[in-house]
Amino acid sequence: MLRFLQILGSFVLLQAVASQQIWDIWQTTWNRNMLFTYFQPTPDPINFVTPGAIGSADIVIDDSSVYQTVYGFGASLTDSSAELLSNLKACHNPGSYWQLMDYLFNATDAANSAGFSYIRVPLGASDFSANTYSYDDISGDTSLNDFNINAAPSDVFSVLQDILSINHMARFHIVPWSPPGWMKSGGTMLGGSLNTQYINTMANYLLKSVQAFSNKGIPIYAISIQNEPEYSDSTYPSCNMPVATEAQIGLALRTLLNNDGFSGVKIIGYDHNWADAANYPVQLMQQAESAFDGVSFHCYQGSVSDQASFTSQYPNKEVYFTECSGALGSDWWSDIKWYMDNLFIGSISYGSSSGLMWNLALDGSGQPLLPGTDSCGGGCRGVVQINNDGTWSVNQEFYSMAQASKAILPRDVGGPWGQRIGVSVGGSLDWALVVGAYKTGRVSSSDWNRYSIVVLNWDDSASTTWNPQPVEATIEFRGMQATYTFPVGVTTLWWYAPN
Template identity: 35%
Template sequence: MLELKIFQSKGENELFVEQSLQQLTPITSDEAVTTVTLDENQTFQVMDGFGASFTDSSAYLINQVLDNEQRTEVMIKLFHPQDGIGLSVLRNPMGASDYARDIYSYDDMPELEIDTELTHFTISHDEVDIIPLLQKALEINPEIKLMASPWSAPGWMKTSGSMIAGELKREYYQVYADYFVRYIQAFERHGLLTYAVTPQNEPLYEPKHYPSMLMLPESQMVFIKDYLKPSFVKHNMDTKILCYDHNWDRPDYPLTVLEHAKDEVDGVAWHWYGGDASAQSEVLEAFADKEVHFTEGSGGEWIPPFEQAFSNVMRTGIDILRNHSKSFVLWNMALDEKIGPTVPGFGTSTCRGIVTVNQETRELNYTLDYYALAHFSKFIRPNSLRIDSSSSCEIIRSVAFRNTDDSFAVVLFNDSEEAKNVAVKLQGEELLTFRLASKGAISIKINN
């Protein structure tokens, strides 16, 4: 006998609400039924999971602004598989990003001074807020995987002499590889294993108002092939190396890197700020043994809340997974009421966090991104296997997985302007029928 567990979102005032089969809106007899068919005989990628980033700003807000009771609540609601939404992938900026209270690396030096032996290397900054929260998250959910991405090398390694803009100097490629090794070793001493790294966040974007570093594909392939991977091998590190870490609109970048450093690269990391998720499949077709990861996508004021913004996360999240990604990671875990803090000189921020922590009132709120992520992370658990799901009408978007306990997880989104009749079938057997609200989402767990 099948057992169903269901969560549904019907709009801003009814988000991720648990419902029984009897509480679902029944189909109407005068309209066609869209059938979503699940086929466990066709399988695709194994999931690592879903998550966001403990940026310096996010970690500060959760660890220092919230009180103990609030901090415990939010960590449980973010990471606990039963009492929360079970987030299981965290991407850590290596040093300052745009969402940090100041600009810092792990080896800052006075102007015109260098430290090629990395004698001044320290992760003391992260030991205040970031590391305690990572340790707490892992305590709550031991299945969490940690990724790491730098926004910039230390300024003294770069042509700009600063963490703002510029490129990595060729004479410091080995030193920078050693910098990655030091980072991984330092975090491991805190019980934190680094699952994967990328050499550079958004390597084709060189903003002048927050840490950044231009790294063209020709440079990245040399850095990975001749320096980073050999350094990992030398130190017996099995941390994965993901190339690119930028938008869908430039698949030529990872294709170039993989052509010349195929054996040294484990996969490709993607962002959603340009292009289409089909780029993930395009590169996978050329390099079928490489992993696909989605490592950053932020909601923000450029997409009006609520409906359009919620729909964007649901629609795009399903596309990301249907295009073979093993992970779906949004951006800041927390931001404040002013959409910050940001680095000095950043200007106006427009991004949205998973939660909002008001620095003046200490009020804690969960944003639409939290509930959208919940539709995926609650039932699609780590190491689940994506199975085929096909819809008789493409306006009902779907993705489905088989978990390691043999349960099935199905996420559906009605991308039309009208409510639709929906039937879900598994191996030809109809499991349930219901009416799905316009721009509504539903997550279904099917236990055998």
């Protein structure tokens, strides 16, 4: 019997060790030799073996520390993005459209695609619309009898339905850039603030928005009360909304949603810059914690570490990162370094459950913009560029998010999303690698979990003399060690191990 147990124990140990092999790698390099390219190590997988000396960098995975679930990466489907995508489909090349949509949204395990799964949608016009409109522009219509979601371009809904046809796991987060103008101090959607007499009307307007999307077959995962509530601009839809106003709308909306069968729709507050993380979102929780599932952040002021000013006070509230825009004319590799460090590894490391850019698609000039707006002074860049001749290309925002997305997508149909786990970097070149680590569970308890890391190697000496250096790193996991040399770029790799 003892001999049998020894043999059985050896078999279990061998099984666990054998499972710890790296077979799958996705990579984007600084010189573009690899662009979200999949490959397998040759001639053999990378094995986890008995530990030896550490590499120049030593990545230590702590899968006993499990943090938030990550629900995906993506961008906003603005009216402009929807128009360009619809034109590609209808006026140019439907095959090319579907090829692009599959490359963006197919979340099937092992597919050659990014699997973007979190889409933000403006309610009414934004600075990327053909004209200014809301879903009810009839002045004084406090009963919202004239509410009509079809005031939005039909392109928006057809593209959303196409996304769902490719990725049924996609989550949709809706948010207004402004209440209808007649509810506001200046009588216009362009800047100003909400008249507080319309707090309950605005809550009902948001409920009707959720209902209307649902009636079009587009289930809503989350809704925010107001995009960038600390900013008002007279050249595009925007609204300054004090904490007390957003709190009251949130409380009213939570009750309305619960009473109308939408108790599962999350209300996400703030939706503005890192810089004020210690104030507005904290005060919002103090005034209306029961209404809000969490808050979301943008990148335009402050730093990613500011997220901790909120999460340290409300560790059980959810955090989402929902907007940052690329700028025309910026450097491809410099952008990727910044995005990974601050957003698609960085913001996740500070607790975010999503990572989003701004426009999903624009043309090469950052158009179409709302006529007369001063938004995007130097030109905003979409995740995708769609040209007038029907051709398209993906930008650095795509490659950054695609690398991160691959690490957290469900392994199984109907399976769980990736969860962030503990990771640290040591060694003489600990500064050279920025690392995020994730565990993805399985539908069957007998199947091994997937463990993924997303690694930015930014050892390029860009500030002095350009000299990109690969970094030989060791990866420590459950008392075993693997070795891999990371080129300058972003690498996503994974292995499997028992739970």
